[in-house]
Amino acid sequence: MSLSCETHVAQAFSEAFGPEPSGVWSAPGRVNLIGEHTDYNEGLCLPIALPQRTYAAVALRTDRRLRLRSLQSPTQYEIDLEDIRPGNPSGWGGYAAGVLWALQDAGHQVRGLDLMLDGHVPLGAGLSSSAALECAVAAAVSDLMDLHLLGDDSARAGLAAICVNAENTIAQAPTGGMDQSAALRCQAGHGLLLDCRDGSVEQVPFDLSADGLALLVMDTRAEHQLVDVQYAQRRASCEDASQQLGLASLREVAFNDLDQALDRLSGNRIRARARHVVTEIERVRQMVALLRAGRLPDVGSLLNASHASMRDDFEISCTELDVAVEAATTHGALGARMTGGGFGGSAIALVPADSSAKVTSAVMDAFSDKGFATPNCFAVTAEAPARRDS
Ligand code: ADP
Numbered sequence: 001m002s003l004s005c006e007t008h009v010a011q012a013f014s015e016a017f018g019p020e021p022s023g024v025w026s027a028p029g030r031v032n033l034i035g036e037h038t039d040y041n042e043g044l045c046l047p048i049a050l051p052q053r054t055y056a057a058v059a060l061r062t063d064r065r066l067r068l069r070s071l072q073s074p075t076q077y078e079i080d081l082e083d084i085r086p087g088n089p090s091g092w093g094g095y096a097a098g099v100l101w102a103l104q105d106a107g108h109q110v111r112g113l114d115l116m117l118d119g120h121v122p123l124g125a126g127l128s129s130s131a132a133l134e135c136a137v138a139a140a141v142s143d144l145m146d147l148h149l150l151g152d153d154s155a156r157a158g159l160a161a162i163c164v165n166a167e168n169t170i171a172q173a174p175t176g177g178m179d180q181s182a183a184l185r186c187q188a189g190h191g192l193l194l195d196c197r198d199g200s201v202e203q204v205p206f207d208l209s210a211d212g213l214a215l216l217v218m219d220t221r222a223e224h225q226l227v228d229v230q231y232a233q234r235r236a237s238c239e240d241a242s243q244q245l246g247l248a249s250l251r252e253v254a255f256n257d258l259d260q261a262l263d264r265l266s267g268n269r270i271r272a273r274a275r276h277v278v279t280e281i282e283r284v285r286q287m288v289a290l291l292r293a294g295r296l297p298d299v300g301s302l303l304n305a306s307h308a309s310m311r312d313d314f315e316i317s318c319t320e321l322d323v324a325v326e327a328a329t330t331h332g333a334l335g336a337r338m339t340g341g342g343f344g345g346s347a348i349a350l351v352p353a354d355s356s357a358k359v360t361s362a363v364m365d366a367f368s369d370k371g372f373a374t375p376n377c378f379a380v381t382a383e384a385p386a387r388r389d390s
């Protein structure tokens with residue numbers, strides 16, 4: 001019988017450090033159902049927490065040293081709390097050490113620790129392994145140092161903000177707030193409607209099995225150059241658009257006023273960027289309304305429209321993502337879209353559960369016909385947020 005994930009990471013901790021860990025904590029990866037590149041526009045998004053989680057076995061130390069290990073990386077770190085700063089440590093250690101730094105930055109007293117990670121969220125697939133890592137570490141530190149940041153949703157919202165600060169400041173990745181909120185604030189069986197203007201959330205029922213449906217994740221394994229540059233350019237375009245309109249963010253453009261707003265923007269490209277953001281926020285609203293009305297099978301056209309908007313207006317798709325979406329929708333998916341930042345990473349497809357295998361093989365065949373790397377396709381459900389496992 002295979003070991004549970006908790007036992008496995010705890011054993012790896014003991015092999016690396018000697019004694020047993022004080023406990024094991026975990027946090028999930030996420031897929032965003034709809035609402036892409038809306039977080040930094042103060043808009044709406046709708047992620048679910050994945051069954052794939054990152055596990056952290058941790059023990060506190062009496063000094064201020066961090067010893068960091070991961071079963072996914074040969075790189076090991078030993079660093080004092082005082083030496084953590086932007087860009088140091090570099091690599092994956094920045095995500096873990098960054099959490100300790102950001103907790104201190106928020107006024108919490110922290111100590112050193114020994115950490116062993118085991119991540120089951122595919123790395124760099126747009127499924128937010130970085131936030132899963134941060135939130136697993138943050139959950140452990142909160143419990144072990146009695147910070148009480150894993151309690152109700154408002155405590156978890158505070159912890160999410162700390163993890164965002166860790167990723168932005170120390171790991172120097174300019175992400176919005178969706179990933180950490182998903183890892184900490186999602187609930188099983190629900191999508192998390194996150195309002196990125198005020199950080200408020202609502203739980204929206206997302207029960208695939210009730211409708212005989214499955215949600216496929218299709219990790220294209222495509223890696224493209226200059227993703228960070230492209231991300232920064234999209235953010236800058238959105239800021240430019242809201243400035244031209246004299247608004248705090250594109251969230252302030254009401255969907256019904258979109259045409260007038262677009263008329264006031266100069267340049268076709270900026271108009272297309274703004275159109276994606278405003279229509280995407282509206283699609284989130286429509287999807288939430290359908291889910292609340294028990295009409296999950298009807299959301300397919302919204303997923304397709306979201307993909308078209310990202311491909312044509314926001315221009316963040318790529319051939320691999322388009323091929324995955326196209327193959328899925330022509331072989332029985334109710335709808336499909338790329339998810340995450342774009343330029344590679346993953347797409348999702350909503351499929352009748354009994355068509356999962358057919359859709360998956362159609363996507364695999366399409367990739368092999370094009371000479372792309374074999375995609376990693378798997379079905380997911382909406383699962384639990386960060387927690388203590390043992
Ligand atoms: P994503 O969050 O979509 O997976 P990112 O580029 O934001 O992609 O984060 C991936 C990075 O997070 C990896 O390159 C690595 O530095 C770090 N990371 C995530 N999980 C782990 C892990 N289990 N062990 C070591 N590093 C990890």
Ligand code: MG
Pocket residue numbers: 128129130131179
């Ligand atoms: Mg990430």
